[in-house]
Amino acid sequence: MSMAGAAKKEGTGPGVTDHGGGVWSIPVPIPDNPLGHTLVHLLDTDRGPVLIDTGWDDPTAWDTLTAGLAACGTSVSAIHGVLITHHHPDHHGLSARVREASGAWIAMHAADAEVVRRTREAEPTRWLGYLAVKLAAAGAPEEHLAPLRAARASGRASGQTDALPGTRAAQPDRHITPGELLDLPGRRLRAVWTPGHTPGHVCLHLEEAHPAAGEGMPGHGRLFSGDHLLPEISPHIGLYEDPDDATVTDPLGDYLDSLERVAALDPAEVLPAHQHAFTDAPGRVRALLRHHEERLAGLRALLLGAPLTPWQLAEAMEWNRPWADIPYGSRNIAVSEAEAHLRRLVKQGRAEPVPGTDPVAYQAV
Numbered sequence: 001m002s003m004a005g006a007a008k009k010e011g012t013g014p015g016v017t018d019h020g021g022g023v024w025s026i027p028v029p030i031p032d033n034p035l036g037h038t039l040v041h042l043l044d045t046d047r048g049p050v051l052i053d054t055g056w057d058d059p060t061a062w063d064t065l066t067a068g069l070a071a072c073g074t075s076v077s078a079i080h081g082v083l084i085t086h087h088h089p090d091h092h093g094l095s096a097r098v099r100e101a102s103g104a105w106i107a108m109h110a111a112d113a114e115v116v117r118r119t120r121e122a123e124p125t126r127w128l129g130y131l132a133v134k135l136a137a138a139g140a141p142e143e144h145l146a147p148l149r150a151a152r153a154s155g156r157a158s159g160q161t162d163a164l165p166g167t168r169a170a171q172p173d174r175h176i177t178p179g180e181l182l183d184l185p186g187r188r189l190r191a192v193w194t195p196g197h198t199p200g201h202v203c204l205h206l207e208e209a210h211p212a213a214g215e216g217m218p219g220h221g222r223l224f225s226g227d228h229l230l231p232e233i234s235p236h237i238g239l240y241e242d243p244d245d246a247t248v249t250d251p252l253g254d255y256l257d258s259l260e261r262v263a264a265l266d267p268a269e270v271l272p273a274h275q276h277a278f279t280d281a282p283g284r285v286r287a288l289l290r291h292h293e294e295r296l297a298g299l300r301a302l303l304l305g306a307p308l309t310p311w312q313l314a315e316a317m318e319w320n321r322p323w324a325d326i327p328y329g330s331r332n333i334a335v336s337e338a339e340a341h342l343r344r345l346v347k348q349g350r351a352e353p354v355p356g357t358d359p360v361a362y363q364a365v
């Protein structure tokens with residue numbers, strides 16, 4: 001596959017965009033998801049093409065990916081390596097199939113590789129038990145816990161293992177080491193650790209000059225940002241769920257620090273894994289920092305009224321629909337997000353647990 005010219009060209013295939021300088025994006029559909037698609041990126045190297053993320057494990061997604069690769073002038077069998085920004089199934093889902101078809105290696109940050117290992121080996125009833133204990137501690141009502149306990153008691157989930165996303169996810173062959181240049185002949189691509197959305201999320205900084213740099217485009221290279229930095233969406237920040245680790249992590253704090261880290265790189269262009277490419281990364285980071293500060297201040301105001309458990313805080317928070325309309329599984333995600341914000345407020349000394357409460361309630365400081 002030869003290096004493309006500098007100009008960005010649309011319409012070279014099924015939604016494929018040629019970003020110039022040997023970089024393409026292929027929109028791979030995510031079934032039944034409002035996000036629509038994952039932007040899988042293709043990077044030409046002297047040893048063969050490399051993918052950044054692969055897309056959801058689904059026949060239509062696979063067909064779109066292979067057709068997209070053909071439109072870029074290559075094929076899935078030619079793929080030399082796969083770089084994964086984070087373990088979520090809309091990014092890592094098709095990696096196993098790509099490896100089977102090509103013999104490519106798969107690389108991921110060690111912290112997310114650990115999540116993949118844990119998910120593959122997870123015994124479903126143990127996971128249900130962990131979830132029930134965690135949700136009870138967060139103040140979930142009995143009617144929310146009862147189905148979990150029933151499923152665990154009947155061992156019902158064990159027959160569905162294959163249907164759960166992540167249980168068949170590919171274990172990576174190598175780790176992405178933050179700060180280091182990746183072993184990609186002919187390219188300068190550096191891994192930047194950006195924990196928050198997941199514990200091992202990485203952005204990949206293509207340090208070569210942007211193809212439009214000669215025309216006066218400001219900034220340094222291009223950033224493959226995964227889900228860390230998106231043009232119009234604020235990614236979900238919950239807790240790093242790990243039944244084997246009782247460490248009190250601060251994912252929202254990690255995320256905010258990671259935002260500052262990518263703003264400091266000042267890339268000329270951001271190539272995210274959803275929506276569309278954009279410029280002015282520092283401006284987007286400022287908007288997201290502002291958004292989270294407003295949200296934290298709003299939540300602290302809620303805790304000024306009366307002490308709240310994480311569950312009660314989630315009920316009181318603003319979501320994209322009324323709490324009563326939020327489905328069961330999404331409530332678990334919402335509570336995880338409420339807890340991530342509480343952890344941050346506690347860490348900042350703006351909230352504290354009320355002594356002697358069970359489940360623990362939090363009050364503003």
Ligand SMILES: [Zn+2]
Nearest residue numbers: 086088197227
């Ligand atoms: Zn994600």
Ligand SMILES: [Zn+2]
Nearest residue numbers: 088090227273
């Ligand atoms: Zn995603």
